[in-house]
Structure formats: C-alpha cells, structure tokens
Amino acid sequence: MNKLVTVIIPTFKRANALPKAIESVKNQSYKEWEIIIVDDNAPLSEERKLTTKVMSEYSDSAQIKYICHSENKGACQARNTGLEAARGDYIAFLDDDDLWIETKLDKQVSALNSSGADICYSDMYQEYKGLRRYFTCVNDNDLYVSLLKQGFGICTSALLISTQAMRAINGFDNSLPSMQDYDLLLRLSKKYNAIRIAEPLITYQLADDGISCNPVNKANGHFGIINKHQEEYKRLALYRGLARQFESLADFELRSGNRLKAIKHYLKALSVFFTSPRVLVKLVVGSLFGKAPLEYYLMKRLEHESTRIERKT
Known part of the structure; x- marks a missing residue:
C-alpha cells in the first residue's frame, strides 16, 4: 500500500x-x-x-x-x-x-x-x-x-x-x-x-x-540564525560558514539602505574569517556607493545564469 x-x-x-x-x-x-x-x-x-x-x-x-x-x-x-x-x-x-x-x-x-x-x-x-x-x-x-x-x-x-x-x-x-x-x-x-x-x-x-525579495525580513532572518546557531558554527570550527552569515546579513542591511549597519557586519565577517576578497570588495564599494552596485551585480548574475540555462534547454 x-x-x-x-x-x-x-x-x-x-x-x-x-x-x-x-x-x-x-x-x-x-x-x-x-x-x-x-x-x-x-x-x-x-x-x-x-x-x-x-x-x-x-x-x-x-x-x-x-x-x-x-x-x-x-x-x-x-x-x-x-x-x-x-x-x-x-x-x-x-x-x-x-x-x-x-x-x-x-x-x-x-x-x-x-x-x-x-x-x-x-x-x-x-x-x-x-x-x-x-x-x-x-x-x-x-x-x-x-x-x-x-x-x-x-x-x-x-x-x-x-x-x-x-x-x-x-x-x-x-x-x-x-x-x-x-x-x-x-x-x-x-x-x-x-x-x-x-x-x-x-x-x-x-x-x-x-x-525572497524583502531585504528587511532577510536581514532579520540572518540575525536570528546567527543568534540561534552561532555556537554550533564555533563548536564545529566552521568559521567560513559563520562569516557567510554575517556577510549575508550585511548584504541585506545594505539593500535595506542601512549602510552603517552593513559596514559593521562586513567587518564582523572579516573578523571571523579574514581571507575573503569578496567581502573586502563589498565593504569598500558598499561604503562608497551604497546598495546600487550590489543590486546591479545580483541582477546581472541572475541574467547570466538565466541565459546560460536557456541555451541548454
């Protein structure tokens, strides 16, 4: 059955x-x-x-x-x-x-x-x-x-x-x-x-x-995940993963227009796992120009992936 x-x-x-x-x-x-x-x-x-x-x-x-x-x-x-x-x-x-x-x-x-x-x-x-x-x-x-x-x-x-x-x-x-x-x-x-x-x-x-397109809720969500699971990241020595959480939190704060909060969380990501050129670029560019470059990059990446998969189908 x-x-x-x-x-x-x-x-x-x-x-x-x-x-x-x-x-x-x-x-x-x-x-x-x-x-x-x-x-x-x-x-x-x-x-x-x-x-x-x-x-x-x-x-x-x-x-x-x-x-x-x-x-x-x-x-x-x-x-x-x-x-x-x-x-x-x-x-x-x-x-x-x-x-x-x-x-x-x-x-x-x-x-x-x-x-x-x-x-x-x-x-x-x-x-x-x-x-x-x-x-x-x-x-x-x-x-x-x-x-x-x-x-x-x-x-x-x-x-x-x-x-x-x-x-x-x-x-x-x-x-x-x-x-x-x-x-x-x-x-x-x-x-x-x-x-x-x-x-x-x-x-x-x-x-x-x-x-999925609400940066304020996404920022709050990543903040909640960090608070709830941070000790597990540390226990398993998964510092790159924890840094990604802080990076994502910073991304959504930046997309929400909270540039200073974004800078703070990019710096936190780097303090957890320093060797991340991507975070360094986001920190510098976001500090200077706000959310526009990140939004442009995300849309272009989506367009690229869409074009690539459509050519295969």
Whole structure:
C-alpha cells in the first residue's frame, strides 16, 4: 500500500495562484496525497473572500482540506497549522506560487522508501521576471555540516519529509521572520539522514511581494540564525560558514539602505574569517556607493545564469 503524502499549501493574498498550485498536485503521477490549504488572510479582508471563493470550487474533493486562520499569523505558522492537521506519512510543502513537475512526489517517495532517509529534496529551476536558471542544491553527504557551510537552506517546495521527523522537532520556528526553512533543515539534518535527487523537480517563483525579495525580513532572518546557531558554527570550527552569515546579513542591511549597519557586519565577517576578497570588495564599494552596485551585480548574475540555462534547454 502506498504511503500517504500530506501537501501543505499556505496562502496569503494570492488567491489567483491557488488553482495552478492545486493542479500541480492533482497532476502528480503519485496519487496517494491529501492537500491542506491554510488561508492566512485576515478573516474580514477582501483576500479572504477571494480565497474562499476559489476554494469553494474544490469543496466536493475529499482529498482537499481548507483551514482558515483567525488572524494573519505568517507562512511559518500556516505550515505548522497544516502539520498539526496532517494525516500523511510524509509532509510536502508547496508555496502557492511554485509549481511541481508531475513526477515530483513519485520520485521523492521512492527515494525515501529505498534509502530509509527521512528527508528528500531536489534541484530546481528559479524564475524571476521572465528569467530562469537551474539551481543545484547542496550535496546530501552530511547535510547538516553542508548547510552550515553554505549559509542558506533549501526551498520548502523542494522537500519531502517524514511526518514523524517533522513533529519530533516541533515544525518551523515561528519566532524567525525569515530563514525558517534553513533553521528547520539544520534541526532536521542534525538528527535525520537526507537524500538529494539531482534534477529539477520544481519551479521556484521569486516574487516582488514574497519574502525572497524583502531585504528587511532577510536581514532579520540572518540575525536570528546567527543568534540561534552561532555556537554550533564555533563548536564545529566552521568559521567560513559563520562569516557567510554575517556577510549575508550585511548584504541585506545594505539593500535595506542601512549602510552603517552593513559596514559593521562586513567587518564582523572579516573578523571571523579574514581571507575573503569578496567581502573586502563589498565593504569598500558598499561604503562608497551604497546598495546600487550590489543590486546591479545580483541582477546581472541572475541574467547570466538565466541565459546560460536557456541555451541548454
């Protein structure tokens, strides 16, 4: 008998995106699933009305459950709400603006069943303003250490995790304003084995109104990660990884317009791990010219990666 997968879809101000996300699950070759939609819109808002209207089209489906928050609590708590209601053996997360290829669940369930691991993830495509690039996720050999070195996590839509493992670590940390996926994977991979599928099974949509493009939330998220996991970095002597956290914190402070805070954190990154020409360049250029050069560099890098992958496809 196939194991049941619970797919948790948090939604907030994106009612129009829900049908595509739901169809992405319904089109899966693996059919043993349930969907839990967690509506995080304010109860009396126009967005709640629109979302309720969309979900009324699925009211006859026994595989789709619709849960409404009594107030806006954030995507992190919405995922935890879905986890509490889940009946599946495995948990998958799908943001309402991301899409899966049709074999995503099939391949990940097979990988978990054959490997005995509790965490499965895949590579992915990233899309932003018409640009597209292939994103290779970190290797699964000692995922915990690899993630600490990398300095950021894995898109939640690319994950399949055993329900037992998710509940054992109490789900997402709702106190973090961002980087919750990174923190979750650090706590999971410290206790459980992982397996990576080295092909893109999802398309991850970067959106202007999403947390991925909110530098203030990202800065606060990296600050929270540093406070929570700094001692682990030091215990394992992963000073380059800790320096990357301070560098990322500085990047997002700079992009938020906080030049002095950015300078402070670039200097902290250099004090933790000095031999980083990239941080030195960011420190000097950011001090002189503010955020514009960094924003220009990030867009050009995305354009380059998009052009490279489009030529291959």
